[in-house]
């Protein structure tokens with residue numbers, strides 16, 4: 649009998665409906681089954697979360713980061729930009745970039761990540777990452793950041809999903825290019841490339857809809873995830889807004905039910921190589 653590769657999450661094909669088992673992935677994902685990452689798998693991983701702004705890492709990946717760390721793996725976060733920002737709600741007329749940076753630092757330390765970087769702190773670049781040449785963003789992600797792919801050699805790279813936010817699209821495009829295949833002895837090859845969830849993704853054009861096909865059971869880490877998000881106080885909205893603590897909890901509880909567990913973080917998988 650063929651020995652199972654311990655790095656691969658166990659997937660029970662029989663636990664999914666026939667239609668699911670045989671469905672061929674469409675579009676960019678190309679996967680044929682829904683994957684649920686197991687503990688042994690996660691314990692071997694080095695995850696690099698690339699986040700356009702301070703808070704995206706918590707919205708999308710805080711539970712997975714906490715779980716990987718608890719199991720003995722490694723996690724790094726690259727925040728691409730913080731900057732002064734005027735909010736619509738008028739409560740905090742202008743949130744300073746320094747506030748965003750401080751909130752993120754508390755989050756990263758709470759999650760006990762192995763390293764992090766905040767790349768751009770100039771207000772002129774915040775929410776204008778689409779005006780930076782893609783080549784420059786790619787270089788940051790590949791080799792210039794303190795936690796660049798070349799430096800931390802991640803097994804999982806988690807990118808922001810394509811959305812209406814111009815910074816998210818710019819970082820996705822640059823990150824996707826940074827993960828392009830090359831000869832492995834010349835350029836680090838992250839075997840797993842994902843995009844992560846966000847409560848804003850419901851407002852996407854049809855072709856960019858977020859359809860998860862990779863889940864991490866974070867039932868034991870939901871409080872850690874919510875605590876991580878709570879540090880981003882300046883970004884949290886009232887409970888009926890889609891970017892509230894309550895909505896995020898609702899979202900991850902729903903994601904959990906999509907795979908019949910209590911709570912999960914959901915991802916779209918662009919590459920899975922073993």
Ligand SMILES: [Zn+2]
Pocket residue numbers: 700701704813816
């Ligand atoms: Zn963002």
